Amino acid sequence: MSAYFTRNARKLAATGALVAGSAAAGWWFTQCNTHHARLGTTNVHLRYPASANYPDLTNHNNVMASNLTPAIYAKLRDKTTPNGFDLDRCIQTGVDNPGHPFIKTVGLVAGDEECYEVFAELFDKVIDERHNGYKPWMKHPTDLDSSKIRGGQFDEKYVLSSRVRTGRCIRGLSLPPGCSRAERREVEKVVADALNDLKGPLAGKYYPLSKMTDEEQERLINDHFLFDKPVSPLLLASGMGRDWPDARGIWHNDAKNFLVWINEEDHTRVISMQKGGNIKEVFDRFCTGLKEVERLIQAKGWEFMWNEHLGYILTCPSNLGTGLRAGVHVKLPLLSKEPKFEEILQALKLQKRGTGGVDTAAVGGTFDISNSDRLGKSEVELVQLLIDGVNLLITMEKALEKRQSIEKYIPKAK
Amino acid sequence: MPICNLNQKNFDPEQDYPELSKHNNWMAKCLTKEIYAANRDKVTKFGVTLDQCIQTGVDNPGHPFIMTVGATAGDEESYETFADLFDPIIDKRHGGYAKDAKHKTDLNPDHLQGGDDLDPNYVLSSRVRTGRSIRGYSLPPNCTRAERRAVERITVDALNGLDGEFKGKYYPLSGMTEEEQDKLIEDHFLFDKPVSPLLTCAGMARDWPDARGIWHNENKDFLVWVNEEDHIRVISMEKGGNMKKVFKRFCDGLNKVESLMKSKGKEYSWNEHLGYILTCPSNLGTGLRGGVHVKVPNLSKDSRFDDILEKLRLQKRGTGGVDTAAVGGTFDISNADRLGYSEVELCQFVIDGVKLLIEMEKKLEKKQPIDDLIPKEKKK
Numbered sequence A: 001m002s003a004y005f006t007r008n009a010r011k012l013a014a015t016g017a018l019v020a021g022s023a024a025a026g027w028w029f030t031q032c033n034t035h036h037a038r039l040g041t042t043n044v045h046l047r048y049p050a051s052a053n054y055p056d057l058t059n060h061n062n063v064m065a066s067n068l069t070p071a072i073y074a075k076l077r078d079k080t081t082p083n084g085f086d087l088d089r090c091i092q093t094g095v096d097n098p099g100h101p102f103i104k105t106v107g108l109v110a111g112d113e114e115c116y117e118v119f120a121e122l123f124d125k126v127i128d129e130r131h132n133g134y135k136p137w138m139k140h141p142t143d144l145d146s147s148k149i150r151g152g153q154f155d156e157k158y159v160l161s162s163r164v165r166t167g168r169c170i171r172g173l174s175l176p177p178g179c180s181r182a183e184r185r186e187v188e189k190v191v192a193d194a195l196n197d198l199k200g201p202l203a204g205k206y207y208p209l210s211k212m213t214d215e216e217q218e219r220l221i222n223d224h225f226l227f228d229k230p231v232s233p234l235l236l237a238s239g240m241g242r243d244w245p246d247a248r249g250i251w252h253n254d255a256k257n258f259l260v261w262i263n264e265e266d267h268t269r270v271i272s273m274q275k276g277g278n279i280k281e282v283f284d285r286f287c288t289g290l291k292e293v294e295r296l297i298q299a300k301g302w303e304f305m306w307n308e309h310l311g312y313i314l315t316c317p318s319n320l321g322t323g324l325r326a327g328v329h330v331k332l333p334l335l336s337k338e339p340k341f342e343e344i345l346q347a348l349k350l351q352k353r354g355t356g357g358v359d360t361a362a363v364g365g366t367f368d369i370s371n372s373d374r375l376g377k378s379e380v381e382l383v384q385l386l387i388d389g390v391n392l393l394i395t396m397e398k399a400l401e402k403r404q405s406i407e408k409y410i411p412k413a414k
Numbered sequence B: 001m002p003i004c005n006l007n008q009k010n011f012d013p014e015q016d017y018p019e020l021s022k023h024n025n026w027m028a029k030c031l032t033k034e035i036y037a038a039n040r041d042k043v044t045k046f047g048v049t050l051d052q053c054i055q056t057g058v059d060n061p062g063h064p065f066i067m068t069v070g071a072t073a074g075d076e077e078s079y080e081t082f083a084d085l086f087d088p089i090i091d092k093r094h095g096g097y098a099k100d101a102k103h104k105t106d107l108n109p110d111h112l113q114g115g116d117d118l119d120p121n122y123v124l125s126s127r128v129r130t131g132r133s134i135r136g137y138s139l140p141p142n143c144t145r146a147e148r149r150a151v152e153r154i155t156v157d158a159l160n161g162l163d164g165e166f167k168g169k170y171y172p173l174s175g176m177t178e179e180e181q182d183k184l185i186e187d188h189f190l191f192d193k194p195v196s197p198l199l200t201c202a203g204m205a206r207d208w209p210d211a212r213g214i215w216h217n218e219n220k221d222f223l224v225w226v227n228e229e230d231h232i233r234v235i236s237m238e239k240g241g242n243m244k245k246v247f248k249r250f251c252d253g254l255n256k257v258e259s260l261m262k263s264k265g266k267e268y269s270w271n272e273h274l275g276y277i278l279t280c281p282s283n284l285g286t287g288l289r290g291g292v293h294v295k296v297p298n299l300s301k302d303s304r305f306d307d308i309l310e311k312l313r314l315q316k317r318g319t320g321g322v323d324t325a326a327v328g329g330t331f332d333i334s335n336a337d338r339l340g341y342s343e344v345e346l347c348q349f350v351i352d353g354v355k356l357l358i359e360m361e362k363k364l365e366k367k368q369p370i371d372d373l374i375p376k377e378k379k380k
Helices: A002-018 A023-031 A034-039 A063-067 A070-076 A087-096 A120-130 A181-196 A214-222 A279-299 A341-347 A379-401 B006-010 B026-030 B033-039 B050-059 B083-093 B145-160 B178-186 B243-262 B305-311 B343-365
Strands: A159-168 A204-208 A249-253 A258-262 A268-275 A325-331 A350-353 A366-371 B123-132 B168-172 B213-217 B222-226 B232-239 B289-295 B314-317 B330-335
Touching (some): A063 A087, A063 A120, A159 A379, A181 A258, A279 A325, A325 A379, A350 A379, B026 B083, B033 B083, B050 B083, B123 B243, B145 B243, B289 B343, B330 B343
Antiparallel strands (some): A159 A268, A204 A249, A258 A268, A325 A366, B213 B222, B222 B232, B314 B330
């Protein structure tokens, strides 16, 4: 009962957040200072000036560190979201993980949906840098109508497998860095209930991590479905590994081509995949599955976190918007040796990874090629970009096989 | 890390109670649903919640053979606010400690008898360590960067006021040069960012290496760690068997640092029930581990060895410290207790006990029996 009331309060808060500059919104957020306000006590940590608590970021190379000035820190550090989540907890992962000279990590997470609004002065800058100049006034298009896709059936001499993934979070419940055990269990219940109502080709079963038998575990590992307790300090420092494996689990359909992770880095991660080059079919199933799950949770009074500026709200700012990574494992042994390979990928707005996923090496000239962008373009647009791009890469590979020049195919940067 | 979630109150405590069925630590054994429900929504002045205190025990189910504590204090007040949980944990961990018991503090080295003559043919080195917290600042699981830096400043100010045998220097971890680092590693002084999940899950590694450092005197026999698992860890050590000298330096150093802090209006966290307040309940009271590296190759093979140690209120570890194996029959032997006995009493146990162990070892070398040397009852 009280959970229903909270859900609507969340919706109100989120809606209120969009009314930029409104006195009502301003009042709401300044009133929300933690349990201390409610208990009638004061936050003793505010006795220290902001400068005494400003992190040492001199050795740091992440997007948070590049944007968190002492002035921004001073402005935001005595604020909290209505749940009591504060700035220090958002930035903890970036403070604890200075980063890599070559890889620029984000270094910032949201503990709940309201973080993006209450700490907008920092999040907006991080989003701007990470998403190629996405401004606070921009609108993000959501489009899950897969019938708009043209083509999408790749030459299977080159494309070995196709996959589309995204994430979704349930409005009214805190995100993995900040959630209580009760909230996490509620997420599990809401999502697993909805998934268990899926029918036809989507019908499947839920495997909670804490009750998994050895046989189930082995099978899920063989199917490459099982996710493990995170070991990356980037994730652990944000607090999302707490209480493992409580309320974590994997759901997949009987056909093993639609898979949902529950309570890993986000409330849910949704994956559609299959061997071969029919990414159109993969995307069809992806959209149908997502829309069906959304319909089922809405029937029980829940909804996904979403707004028209940031699209789907996820824990890491890098996954805002569509949260979508559509990709293929594709054989490009000749093209990948071309000096212009990187340039071509960049112009096509694609990125490469090894076939083990992010930060792994390519094996035998087979690469994981996927869209680079997440925010500012719709799902349909991004999948189309991937399809057109991969088709061009295959065309170039074929040309190189015939020892022809690929100059005429090289795209100009958009 | 500071865990505060107001949305939590919209769920019954029953729904938040952790899953502890596979757990084997003191927190899991003591945290009933009733205790959780009665304490879940409480908050200390520094913002510490029950969930925060128990997080390390929830995340680390434990080991079938080793019973970890599974709870940490985020501030001094935690021991009071969450007494429903901490009292039974303390009672179980410290072999029975009543809620109204008083703990004796005695840091007068003159009260120690003997200890300057442990046989150096057997005793390779002697060491005493403890920890201290500075009142008014939350503890490593909860502290902000500002608090941690204040603790560093206060401690280093006091240490820099030491002279004579205590004159020394502070080496902050951030900004340490490679040469300094190599030397500190060689001296076995350097502590690293904790990797044990028991510690990291409690939140004490946040912001590493900000405001962490090592201070040692020129003689390299008095060493202080700043902001590792506690605000301060103090270590006195030297080669050989002069435990009395080690303990005297330990007491003198601690007392001098305390006076210097008091002259600036600061003090250690202490009360007459729990003694010195530290992050882990296992270190309450004296927080003292006094011990030696001693060669007992024959005695350690005797089937009665563990029983003898227990009766002497001693424990054994490998020479690499806790959870390491003994090498060549050389063991780290130290007091098993922390709370309910004074510092002098605990060091006395070590001195008296080690003397007896060496006597037994000598007899066994000559293939003589040790039966009449074996203590019949546990020391009190």
